[in-house]
Amino acid sequence: MSTHAADVRPLMSRKSGRLQGAVVVPGDKSISHRALILGALAEGRTRITGLLEAEDILCTARALEALGAGVERDADGAWTVTGRGLGGLAAPAGDLDFGNSGTGARLMMGVVAGHPLAARFTGDASLQKRPMGRVLAPLQSMGLAIEEEGRNTLPLTLVGTGDLVPISYRLPVPSAQVKSAVLLAGLFASGETSVIESEKSRDHTEKMLRYFGAEISVEPFEGGLRIALEGRRTLQGQPVAVPGDPSSAAFLVAAALITPASDILVKNVLVNPTRTGFYETLAEMGADISFENEREVSGEPVADIRARTSELRGVTVPAARAPSMIDEYPMLAALATLAEGETLMEGLAELRVKESDRLAAMVDGLVACGAIAHARGDTLTVLGLPKVRGGATIKTHMDHRIAMSFLVLGLATEEPVTVDDASMIATSFPEFRTLMQQVGATLDEPGQASNEARGKDHE
Numbered sequence: 001m002s003t004h005a006a007d008v009r010p011l012m013s014r015k016s017g018r019l020q021g022a023v024v025v026p027g028d029k030s031i032s033h034r035a036l037i038l039g040a041l042a043e044g045r046t047r048i049t050g051l052l053e054a055e056d057i058l059c060t061a062r063a064l065e066a067l068g069a070g071v072e073r074d075a076d077g078a079w080t081v082t083g084r085g086l087g088g089l090a091a092p093a094g095d096l097d098f099g100n101s102g103t104g105a106r107l108m109m110g111v112v113a114g115h116p117l118a119a120r121f122t123g124d125a126s127l128q129k130r131p132m133g134r135v136l137a138p139l140q141s142m143g144l145a146i147e148e149e150g151r152n153t154l155p156l157t158l159v160g161t162g163d164l165v166p167i168s169y170r171l172p173v174p175s176a177q178v179k180s181a182v183l184l185a186g187l188f189a190s191g192e193t194s195v196i197e198s199e200k201s202r203d204h205t206e207k208m209l210r211y212f213g214a215e216i217s218v219e220p221f222e223g224g225l226r227i228a229l230e231g232r233r234t235l236q237g238q239p240v241a242v243p244g245d246p247s248s249a250a251f252l253v254a255a256a257l258i259t260p261a262s263d264i265l266v267k268n269v270l271v272n273p274t275r276t277g278f279y280e281t282l283a284e285m286g287a288d289i290s291f292e293n294e295r296e297v298s299g300e301p302v303a304d305i306r307a308r309t310s311e312l313r314g315v316t317v318p319a320a321r322a323p324s325m326i327d328e329y330p331m332l333a334a335l336a337t338l339a340e341g342e343t344l345m346e347g348l349a350e351l352r353v354k355e356s357d358r359l360a361a362m363v364d365g366l367v368a369c370g371a372i373a374h375a376r377g378d379t380l381t382v383l384g385l386p387k388v389r390g391g392a393t394i395k396t397h398m399d400h401r402i403a404m405s406f407l408v409l410g411l412a413t414e415e416p417v418t419v420d421d422a423s424m425i426a427t428s429f430p431e432f433r434t435l436m437q438q439v440g441a442t443l444d445e446p447g448q449a450s451n452e453a454r455g456k457d458h459e
């Protein structure tokens with residue numbers, strides 16, 4: 001059971017002046033999970049530079065180690081994974097604990113499915129509420145067995161097999177995690193496994209599989225895409241340089257837009273088009289942002305993102321854009337409170353099954369801050385105001401993105417914004433507070449700010 005309740009740490013942000021500077025955000029979370037996993041399934045060694053050293057990723061690293069892969073942090077900060085080859089992982093001695101990470105748990109289900117071993121998957125209180133049926137259903141049709149039959153949430157004991165059968169699977173939900181779990185399982189099945197998606201979701205698994213030597217094709221299919229993988233092909237360990245996470249960069253960019261006279265450069269950010277919906281939306285809202293120094297790193301497009309203070313206007317964000325900015329809606333919703341007019345965000349059903357129900361958490365928190373927001377079905381509407389009051393303590397529900405989004409909003413509200421627990425930020429972006437402070441943002445523990453103020457009164 002998680003000991004999370006004991007570590008709860010509130011954090012407060014206050015109206016900030018000019019933010020400026022150049023920062024480097026930590027490595028992309030999605031690519032980091034995949035580099036560790038493919039490294040473990042490959043022959044030979046995979047050296048990873050820029051790996052995100054956050055809780056979600058460390059959980060995946062520990063799970064792979066428990067399954068027999070070699071995972072080590074080198075003295076220079078790079079990580080080396082010693083692969084066991086396809087099908088070479090072994091039964092773990094204890095539970096595989098994925099903490100707060102949906103990606104880690106779901107991708108690793110595809111890996112365990114292809115090995116003749118049993119593993120008990122578990123996670124924290126948030127992860128234990130999240131739906132796993134979306135991954136278990138296709139994996140079961142390939143041959144995975146579940147000890148707790150009929151159960152779709154963790155903890156679960158999964159029993160894999162050396163005899164997976166390939167499937168052709170049409171994604172019922174737009175999810176890169178489901179797509180990736182099926183493709184990873186497909187590595188172990190003899191013949192072609194294919195996944196059909198109607199909206200293109202992040203494609204890091206496909207790209208990295210190809211890079212490690214898998215036989216994989218991606219073709220247009222009935223208005224969407226069909227990804228086909230030939231099973232039982234050896235993967236070869238490769239060097240991987242992980243670029244900065246655009247989902248983490250989003251918080252710094254957003255902070256620059258809503259604080260006066262700000263100018264921030266976030267360097268070395270992944271700008272794969274399956275991940276840049278937030279930046280596209282910001283441009284439509286009139287934000288002063290630009291991609292500079294565009295280049296390619298390990299087969300992924302990378303750029304430095306510059307953001308300056310901007311007058312934003314409300315826009316309609318179409319449902320088709322949701323997969324490419326799925327984790328950025330909390331931040332966008334917070335920004336929309338300060339844009340002129342209405343922002344309508346459509347097609348957000350998936351937000352209800354993230355680390356928290358993000359639609360509900362955003363509406364509740366925004367309304368508590370004096371903003372105007374409501375959710376109807378899978379649409380979120382926010383009406384911008386010239387000023388937002390703030391002055392609330394936000395319930396973050398063990399959700400890192402809710403915590404970071406409200407801390408950014410608090411830099412521009414009239415009164416400070418407190419989040420009830422900032423500890424979950426460590427799951428994806430442990431350097432958040434340091435980097436925000438480095439560019440000039442005012443973030444402190446709630447008691448700390450009032451002590452400082454009191455100290456000043458006596459000076």
Ligand SMILES: O=C(O)C1=C[C@@H](OP(=O)(O)O)[C@@H](O)[C@H](O)C1
Binds near residue numbers: 202326
């Ligand atoms: O594949 C991935 O790395 C991810 C996919 C997305 O989840 P879904 O697959 O549930 O959309 C995203 O929200 C998550 O942060 C990372």
Ligand SMILES: C=C(OP(=O)(O)O)C(=O)O
Binds near residue numbers: 101327354355428
């Ligand atoms: C949804 C997220 O991650 P995961 O699904 O891996 O928990 C996220 O980081 O916003």
